[in-house]
Amino acid sequence: xxxxxxxxxxxxxxxxxxxxxxxxxxxxxxxxxxxxxxxxxxxxxxxxxxxxxxxxxxxxxxxxxxxxxxxxxxxxxxxxxxxxxxxxxxxxxxxxxxxxxxxxxxxxxxxxxxxxxxxxxxxxxxxxxxxxxxxxxxxxxxxxxxxxxxxxxxxxxxxxxxxxxxxxxxxxxxxxxxxxxxxxxxxxxxxxxxxxxxxxxxxxxxxxxxxxxxxxxxxxxxxxxxxxxxxxxxxxxxxxxxxxxxxxxxxxxxxxxxxxxxxxxx
Amino acid sequence: xxxxxxxxxxxxxxxxxxxxxxxxxxxxxxxxxxxxxxxxxxxxxxxxxxxxxxxxxxxxxxxxxxxxxxxxxxxxxxxxxxxxxxxxxxxxxxxxxxxxxxxxxxxxxxxxxxxxxxxxxxxxxxxxxxxxxxxxxxxxxxxxxxxxxxxxxxxxxxxxxxxxxxxxxxxxxxxxxxxxxxxxxxxxxxxxxxxxxxxxxxxxxxxxxxxxxxxxxxxxxxxxxxxxxxxxxxxxxxxxxxxxxxxxxxxxxxxxxxxxxxxxxxxxxxxxxxxxxxxxxxxxxxxxxxxxxxxxxxxxxxxxxxxxxxxxxxxxxxxxxxxxxx
Amino acid sequence: xxxxxxxxxxxxxxxxxxxxxxxxxxxxxxxxxxxxxxxxxxxxxxxxxxxxxxxxxxxxxxxxxxxxxxxxxxxxxxxxxxxxxxxxxxxxxxxxxxxxxxxxxxxxxxxxxxxxxxxxxxxxxxxxxxxxxxxxxxxxxxxxxxxxxxxxxxxxxxxxxxxxxxxxxxxxxxxxxxxxxxxxxxxxxxxxxxxxxxxxxxxxxxxxxxxxxxxxxxxxxxxxxxxxxxxxxxxxxxxxxxxxxxxxxxxxxxxxxxxxxxxxxxxxxxx
Numbered sequence: 001x002x003x004x005x006x007x008x009x010x011x012x013x014x015x016x017x018x019x020x021x022x023x024x025x026x027x028x029x030x031x032x033x034x035x036x037x038x039x040x041x042x043x044x045x046x047x048x049x050x051x052x053x054x055x056x057x058x059x060x061x062x063x064x065x066x067x068x069x070x071x072x073x074x075x076x077x078x079x080x081x082x083x084x085x086x087x088x089x090x091x092x093x094x095x096x097x098x099x100x101x102x103x104x105x106x107x108x109x110x111x112x113x114x115x116x117x118x119x120x121x122x123x124x125x126x127x128x129x130x131x132x133x134x135x136x137x138x139x140x141x142x143x144x145x146x147x148x149x150x151x152x153x154x155x156x157x158x159x160x161x162x163x164x165x166x167x168x169x170x171x172x173x174x175x176x177x178x179x180x181x182x183x184x185x186x187x188x189x190x191x192x193x194x195x196x197x198x199x200x201x202x203x204x205x206x207x208x209x210x211x212x213x214x215x216x217x218x219x220x221x222x223x224x225x226x227x228x229x230x231x232x233x234x235x236x237x238x239x240x241x242x243x244x245x246x247x248x249x250x251x252x253x254x255x256x257x258x259x260x261x262x263x264x265x266x
Numbered sequence: 267x268x269x270x271x272x273x274x275x276x277x278x279x280x281x282x283x284x285x286x287x288x289x290x291x292x293x294x295x296x297x298x299x300x301x302x303x304x305x306x307x308x309x310x311x312x313x314x315x316x317x318x319x320x321x322x323x324x325x326x327x328x329x330x331x332x333x334x335x336x337x338x339x340x341x342x343x344x345x346x347x348x349x350x351x352x353x354x355x356x357x358x359x360x361x362x363x364x365x366x367x368x369x370x371x372x373x374x375x376x377x378x379x380x381x382x383x384x385x386x387x388x389x390x391x392x393x394x395x396x397x398x399x400x401x402x403x404x405x406x407x408x409x410x411x412x413x414x415x416x417x418x419x420x421x422x423x424x425x426x427x428x429x430x431x432x433x434x435x436x437x438x439x440x441x442x443x444x445x446x447x448x449x450x451x452x453x454x455x456x457x458x459x460x461x462x463x464x465x466x467x468x469x470x471x472x473x474x475x476x477x478x479x480x481x482x483x484x485x486x487x488x489x490x491x492x493x494x495x496x497x498x499x500x501x502x503x504x505x506x507x508x509x510x511x512x513x514x515x516x517x518x519x520x521x522x523x524x525x526x527x528x529x530x531x532x533x534x535x536x537x538x539x540x541x542x543x544x545x546x547x548x549x550x551x552x553x554x555x556x557x558x559x560x561x562x563x564x565x566x567x568x569x570x571x572x573x574x575x576x577x578x579x580x581x582x583x584x585x586x587x588x589x590x591x592x
Numbered sequence: 593x594x595x596x597x598x599x600x601x602x603x604x605x606x607x608x609x610x611x612x613x614x615x616x617x618x619x620x621x622x623x624x625x626x627x628x629x630x631x632x633x634x635x636x637x638x639x640x641x642x643x644x645x646x647x648x649x650x651x652x653x654x655x656x657x658x659x660x661x662x663x664x665x666x667x668x669x670x671x672x673x674x675x676x677x678x679x680x681x682x683x684x685x686x687x688x689x690x691x692x693x694x695x696x697x698x699x700x701x702x703x704x705x706x707x708x709x710x711x712x713x714x715x716x717x718x719x720x721x722x723x724x725x726x727x728x729x730x731x732x733x734x735x736x737x738x739x740x741x742x743x744x745x746x747x748x749x750x751x752x753x754x755x756x757x758x759x760x761x762x763x764x765x766x767x768x769x770x771x772x773x774x775x776x777x778x779x780x781x782x783x784x785x786x787x788x789x790x791x792x793x794x795x796x797x798x799x800x801x802x803x804x805x806x807x808x809x810x811x812x813x814x815x816x817x818x819x820x821x822x823x824x825x826x827x828x829x830x831x832x833x834x835x836x837x838x839x840x841x842x843x844x845x846x847x848x849x850x851x852x853x854x855x856x857x858x859x860x861x862x863x
Contacts, residue, residue, distance in 0.1 A: 054495055077497020084495075090486035092507050094514070094586055102505075139586040155496050255447045292718060373737075408853075412845035414798050416805055417820055417838035424831040529713030533802045537824075547714055548806050551721040558719060559737035567709045 004068055005163060005195045006051055011063035013046050013055065016247035017186060018182060020046040020059070022219040028163075028212075033189065033196040035227070037203060037242075043219040044199045048167050051197065052082050069172040074163075078108045081156035083149070085168040090152040091140040098136025099125075101155050108159035123154040127184060146177035150184065157188065164189065166198040168203075182209065207231050217237050277578070287563070292563045293339065296330050339368040339560070348564070349557030353549065362543065366565065368438055369535070369543035373527050376462045376519060380469035385516055387470075388477025389509045395482035404478065410471035416533040419464035423537075426460060433460055436539035461538045465530055469523055473516050480512035482519045487511075514585055521577030525570045596730040604855015609847030624658035632658075636830055650819070650833055651826050660840055663816045666809075667844060670730050670800045675792035676777040678735040682742025683778060683785050689743070690694055690750030690781075691773040697747075704743045716799055720808045724857020734799045738792055742785050749774055749781035790852020794845045816841050 006028040013021040021043045026108075028034045039046040049055050051065055053076055067074050074080050084090045092100055101120035105111060111119065117136060124132035127150040140148055149169065156164065166185065170178040186209060191198045199205055206213055207227055214224040215238065222236040234240045272358065330338075342349060348358035391403035425434040434440070439453045485508060493503050531544035543562070550558040582588050599607060616623075635653040637645050647656040648823070689700035707715070712734075719733035753759065754777065762772045803809050804817030816837040823833030 054491065054494060056280075075497060076495050082492070082495035084488060084492055086488055090492040092489050092493070092511070094511055095507070103498065103502070107497050107499065107502075141587050152492065155492070159497055261340070281634055283702050284706045284709055287703050288710055291703075292710070300832060382632055383641050408849060409842070409846060412794070412842050412849055414801055414841055414845075415839065416802060417834070417841065420820065420824060420831075420834050421838070424827060424835070428831070470855065525709060525711045526713075529711035532711075532717070533805060536806060547717055551717050551808065559721065563710055563714055563718065566714055567706070570709045570711070582620070 003030045004028065005032070006197075007064075007066040007068060008047075008051065009066070010051060011047070011061065011065065013043070013050055013059055015056075015059050019219050021050070023063070024216070024219075024221045025215055026221060026224055028195060028197055029047065031193055031195055032212055033207035033210045034198075034212045034214060036197065036199045036214045037201065037206050038216035041200060041218075042216040044216045045167050046219075047216065048165050048197060048199045052076065052080050052165050054082065069162075073208075077104060077156075077159040077161065077251045079159075079161050079228035080161065080163045080165060083153055083156050083164065083166040083169045086172055088140070088148055091148060092154075093140055096137050096139060097143070097151050098138075101151070101158050104155050104158035109151060120154070120158070123158055124151065126157075126188070127151070127154045129154075144177075144180060145173055149173065149181055153181075153184070153188075157192075161194070163195045163197065166196070168199055168201070171201065194251045196253075197227075201230075215242075267509050272581075274575075276348075277575055284571070285567060288564065288567045289340065289343070290336075292560055293336050297335075305572040330368040343564075348561040351550075351558040351561075354554035354557060358557050361546065361558065362561055362565050365541060365543040365546045366569075368540060369481040369528075369531050370459065370569075371526075372461055372465065372531060372540070372542060373537070375458065376466035377469070379462060380466040380473055381516070381520060383459065384470040384473030385477045385513055388512075388516075389504065391474065391478040392485075392508070392512065393504045395485065400478065401557070403474065407474040407478075408465055411475070414533075415464045415468055415530050416469055416537050419460065419534055419537040421514065422460045422464060433457075437567055438540050438542075448547060457538075457540075459476075461534050461540060464537070465527065466532045468530070469527065472523070472525070473519065476516050476519060477509075477512055480515055484508045484511050514581070515585060516578060517581050523576040524573035524577075525566070527571060528566050544589025599854040600850075602850045602860055604826055606847045606850025606852070606854055609843060610851060613668065613847065615662055617668050620658075620665055624655065624661050626658070628658040628662040629654060636826070638830075638837075639832060646835060648830075648832070650822055651830075656819075656833065656836060659814045659819050660679070660816070660837060662814045663837065663840070664811045664844075664862060667797055667800065667841075668813045670727060670734065671793050674731040674734040674738065674796040674798075674800075675789060676791050677731060678738035678796075679742045679785060680790060681735065682739035683746040683782060685739070686743040686746025686748075686785070687750050687773050687778045687781065691754060691777060700743075701747070704740050706774040707737065708740045710737070712795070713799055713802065716803060717808065718799075720803065724809050724810055727813070730800060730810060732805065733803075734796050735837035737799070738795055742788055745788060746778075746781050746785045747860040749784050750777050753777050753780055759835070761846070787852075787855070790848050790855070794848045794852075797841065797845055797848070 004027040007029070009025050011021055011024045012019070012139060024043075026034075035045045036047060044054070046059075050061060053074065055061055067079075070079060078207070091097065098117055098120050101123055102113065102116035105116040105119045105123075106113070109119075110114075121133045121136055124135070129135060129147060129150055140151070143151065153169075164185075169185065170181050173181065182205065185198075187198070188194065198210070209225050212225065213227045213230040215222050215230065215236065217236075217238045223230055223234065223239045230239060231243060234243055295297065324362050328445055340347065346359065348362065350356075351361050354361050360553060387407075391400040391407075423435055423554045426433045430538050434457050436457075439445075439450065441455075443450075443453060490503060490508060493507055498507075503567060528544065533544075534540075534545050535542040536547040536548055543565070547562045547566075549555075550562055596604065596607070610729050631653040632644050633642070633649045633653050633656050634848075635649055635651055636652075637649040639648040640646065641648065645655050645657070647660065647842050649655055650659070659842045685700055685704065689704075715737040716733040722730065723729035723732070729831070750773075755807050759772060759776055763778050763828070800809070800815070800818070801817035804815040805821045807821065819837040820834045823830065823835075823837070828836060
């Protein structure tokens with residue numbers, strides 16, 4: 001259980017001058033659930049994308065990301081599945097959802113078109129799309145936001161990845177739908193023995209669903225450890241401020257920063 | 267009512283007022299012309315005394331007020347009668363029907379060529395925005411976009427008909443060749459190569475640019491990042507997703523360009539001496555044939571409306587979001 | 593000069609080309625004095641054969657270089673004015689339609705649609721057949737088929753501007769509706785319309801060339817289109833007589849497109 005699945009060492013990323021990550025090192029245990037928290041611009045999404053191998057071309061990365069359990073470079077889709085924030089934007093608007101998932105299935109498994117469609121229906125069923133088989137020929141705009149995120153999750157899992165990276169998977173959805181998606185994520189991670197890395201600005205969500213928490217602030221990893229430790233005995237003033245003030249990170253940024261003494265953080 | 271029928275009826279209803287405006291507008295414009303059909307008839311057929319002139323004017327309804335003439339014209343139109351061409355001394359509708367197929371053939375092939383080649387090249391350029399291939403194709407298309415079709419036609423004639431002698435200089439088929447069936451079709455095809463090329467090039471460049479620009483926007487769309495994250499290979503992302511999405515605005519452009527291409531065919535048909543609908547417009551103006559010009563304008567408006575209708579139908583097939591909203 | 597710095601290399605190339613063309617047009621009477629339609633030498637002289645006629649002479653013995661230079665004047669004059677007329681008419685119609693709404697909007701947009709349905713080149717032909725060819729009538733005829741896009745763009749912009757604060761403010765200040773439309777809304781809606789300028793100028797150049805190629809241009813002026821048509825009669829013997837003025841057309845239109853792209857890029861950089 002304690003074997004690291006991902007080991008990140010001294011990772012720095014900058015986008016042509018603007019530093020997004022600064023010397024970040026952390027480990028993610030196999031079958032562990034790590035929450036990366038921080039405010040927008042803290043570099044948490046950059047960290048997730050760097051691990052997924054999806055940094056944009058203009059990003060300049062330094063440091064190492066190792067996958068000790070794999071004997072080769074991880075392949076996107078096959079080893080790592082990614083779920084993005086915007087559920088509507090993750091799907092091609094002019095392709096049937098059955099085709100989109102079947103396409104991912106066929107990319108990773110040698111399977112015929114019909115078998116891939118059947119597998120797509122199975123996957124949709126697993127993410128609780130009602131009457132999955134009859135909806136294979138529907139287009140993304142015929143689904144609600146929460147359903148689109150489930151379909152995206154089905155596509156992310158279509159290659160049977162062992163690591164799932166979720167980049168703020170629920171922040172574009174309303175609270176009730178958020179709950180459903182998070183429960184579904186939890187369940188799928190448990191059932192399939194997945195390793196989970198999720199990025200969030202919702203500290204309550206992180207405390208509920210993660211065994212480990214990493215706190216990013218201005219591109220630096222300021223604190224990491226078990227969820228109980230980080231939340232129970234926060235070492236860093238930023239974490240303390242986050243919990244102490246019990247501010248949700250949804251409060252306006254200016255107010256939030258006013259409550260945190262910036263001098264103390266340096 | 268089946269949705270397709272109601273779609274057609276609705277489109278027809280919105281096209282009628284437009285056609286009405288076209289009719290009124292062109293009629294007013296030509297009312298303003300100095301000299302009427304009788305004057306031009308006399309100019310060609312020689313002297314006539316005043317009595318004969320008045321008789322002819324009465325015969326053609328030219329002695330009545332403009333409102334009467336317009337009403338007479340509109341009523342005749344409703345019966346499918348486009349009037350009498352003074353230049354050809356035949357009904358306008360028969361002249362137009364004789365000339366229209368050639369032009370529709372020319373435009374159809376040119377549109378297909380411009381669309382297929384233009385968007386394929388656009389995909390090659392847009393597959394990697396900023397690459398060398400993209401730059402070469404972008405600059406090439408910009409230069410091509412500046413080339414007037416009639417001049418390109420002359421250059422092509424100089425190269426392929428005069429110097430190389432590979433292709434005919436003009437006309438739609440070899441005169442009195444006695445060919446029939448497939449041989450005649452082949453003969454027409456050979457005659458159409460240069461006109462189609464000169465008419466299509468500008469649109470080819472336009473569709474290339476449009477496709478390329480739209481693709482470079484779609485690359486920034488989040489769903490493309492998701493496709494990469496799920497492991498699809500690049501070739502598949504380019505063709506099945508980015509190009510597939512980018513082709514939609516190019517298809518809408520096909521309808522919008524129908525009018526422009528019809529205008530372009532006027533000059534290209536003149537360059538290649540093709541007896542088509544476009545050249546008919548120039549002939550009608552040159553020979554002061556008012557009914558013919560009115561007929562040409564009306565028929566081209568109808569052609570454009572039908573072209574747009576077809577494009578909208580095709581678009582509905584291609585974009586599921588529109589299909590649902592209809 | 594601030595403008596110059598905002599342009600990318602494409603815009604600069606286009607601006608340089610256009611400036612050269614404007615100079616050619618202005619200096620034409622100095623470089624090539626006399627009537628360009630006058631016969632000044634032997635007919636059909638090849639280019640570079642005589643210093644007196646660097647680009648040769650045409651079928652009748654008229655100097656090609658002189659024709660090219662003077663042709664620049666006609667081309668630029670007709671193109672710029674007809675684009676200006678088209679944009680002004682289009683933005684006025686668009687403002688009225690967008691601002692008045694209701695029946696006026698419907699009627700104006702149906703008219704716009706009708707003008708879009710008839711090929712612009714046919715409209716120009718029809719207008720010329722009524723008015724006869726001269727520079728002012730050409731400007732009118734060409735703008736007839738060229739204003740619709742400006743009307744649509746302006747209308748869309750006006751519709752989005754109509755609800756903004758400054759319009760409401762003008763209303764409370766007691767400005768009359770038309771005053772609001774033309775003093776407050778139109779100037780603000782003009783930006784996106786002006787970006788159509790390059791397209792309109794290029795279209796006008798091409799239509800003017802095509803008209804004079806068909807012989808519907810101003811007969812008292814030399815134009816590139818008429819030079820191409822003139823050269824066409826001796827296409828086999830002297831293809832350059834058609835090719836050279838055509839190249840001038842291509843370069844001019846390319847310059848206009850380049851500068852248009854340069855400006856739209858510069859605009860996009862600004863938030």
